[in-house]
Amino acid sequence: MAVNPSSVPSVRSGRLMRVSPRGAGSGWKAALFMLPSWVLLLVFFFVPIVLTFYFAFTDLSLTGTSSSAVTFVGFRNFAAMFSDPTFRVSILRTITFLVFSAIIGQQVLGLLLAILMNERHRVFRSVVGVLVLAGWVTPEIVVAFIFYAFFSDQGTLNTVLGWLHQKPVAWLYTFPMTAVVVANIWHGTAFSMLVYQAALGDVPKEILESAEIDGAGRLQRLARVTLPVIKGSIATNMVLITLQTLGLFTLIYSLTGGGPGNKTETLPIYMYQQAFADYQLGYGTAISLILLVIGILASLLYMRMLKIDL
Numbered sequence: 001m002a003v004n005p006s007s008v009p010s011v012r013s014g015r016l017m018r019v020s021p022r023g024a025g026s027g028w029k030a031a032l033f034m035l036p037s038w039v040l041l042l043v044f045f046f047v048p049i050v051l052t053f054y055f056a057f058t059d060l061s062l063t064g065t066s067s068s069a070v071t072f073v074g075f076r077n078f079a080a081m082f083s084d085p086t087f088r089v090s091i092l093r094t095i096t097f098l099v100f101s102a103i104i105g106q107q108v109l110g111l112l113l114a115i116l117m118n119e120r121h122r123v124f125r126s127v128v129g130v131l132v133l134a135g136w137v138t139p140e141i142v143v144a145f146i147f148y149a150f151f152s153d154q155g156t157l158n159t160v161l162g163w164l165h166q167k168p169v170a171w172l173y174t175f176p177m178t179a180v181v182v183a184n185i186w187h188g189t190a191f192s193m194l195v196y197q198a199a200l201g202d203v204p205k206e207i208l209e210s211a212e213i214d215g216a217g218r219l220q221r222l223a224r225v226t227l228p229v230i231k232g233s234i235a236t237n238m239v240l241i242t243l244q245t246l247g248l249f250t251l252i253y254s255l256t257g258g259g260p261g262n263k264t265e266t267l268p269i270y271m272y273q274q275a276f277a278d279y280q281l282g283y284g285t286a287i288s289l290i291l292l293v294i295g296i297l298a299s300l301l302y303m304r305m306l307k308i309d310l
Contacts, residue, residue, distance in 0.1 A: 056286040062279035070282075077286035087287070089262060090270040094246065094294070097181060097266055102245040105185035107238060110192020115222070117193075118200050129193075136190035144254030147183040148172070176256050176264045183251060188244065192237050199233035200226065235306045239299045246295050267291050 056077060058070045081087050113132065117125045135143070150156045151171035158168035171179055203226055211221045227234070249268040252258065258265035258273070265273075267287060275284025 052285055052288065055282050056289050058282045059280075060282040060285070062276070062281060064279075073282070077283045080283070081286060081290070086262060086265070087270065090265050090267050091290075091294075093177070093262070093264065094266040096177065097184075097248075097264075098242060098245050098298075101181045101184040102188075102241045103238065105181065106188045106192045106241050106245075107234075109185060109189045110237070111196050111234075113189070113193045114196035114200055117197065132190040132193055135186050136188065138187065140187065140248075140250040141254050143183055143187045144251050147179060147186075148255055151179045172256060173260055176260060180252050180255055180264050183255060184245065184248060187251065188241060192241060195233055195237045195240075196230070199230040203229050231306045235302050238302045242298050242302075243295050246291055246298075267294075 055070075057072055057074055059073050059076075060070050061067050113128070117128055138146075148155075152158075153168060153170055155171075157171060161168060169175075207225055207229075208221055211225050216224065247268060248266070249272065252264055252266060253269060253272070256264045258269040267290065271284045271287040271291070274280050274287060
């Protein structure tokens, strides 16, 4: 015979008490506790997303009649965007900056630093870690001024070239994309290093020792044991640094302003020019959706390449 839990007495402090089952009221109480979080998510997350998608299909501007009387224009912003050669060049600049700065630069250099520091003395790891982290915690505007001083005509790099009896180079004019790539690698590599240091610490030492006993060299152990084990961390790091690099604005704008010409005009710079310099907020918002699509496609590509299940 089934026993009703509410009729079972319990003893607490010498008195008989009735044990009440979990009632239906606990559900709305839990929802009430979660209400502030839901309100914050709604106001600061979902509403901006919905407004972004809406404004991308309007002629919203900072000045003029379109600033007060917004008109729905459909896909006109996107049609104008893809017919603009400057936009197409900005996409190529963005992909170039992403590949060399994030995928090749931060990813490879961060992994290399993590491997080199993995089995070193704690003092060595602390010194190198502090030096690399110093670049990561430095604000982007400060990083821009540091590398402006480094690459300028009278800067550190040309001074060193003068010591070597070499002619000075106008780096920010002749090689502007190289300058911003190097600056972003210096600034962001520490994040990849920290991710891979944590991942390498989780690789079972027994597997590495077994591979070494079987005759596998250092590179073979890295390619056939370590990298497959940490492929989840590789995918996560690639997604994070890709999204960070796609949205990078302050460093590039402060260092080169997108120039000379449009040689360093990535999509965030182009979006800023259209939205705030030319006052076309609707058009600029449409560009931000293209950035979102590029980030999503890149993330899915990483997952597929590394065979990570979503």
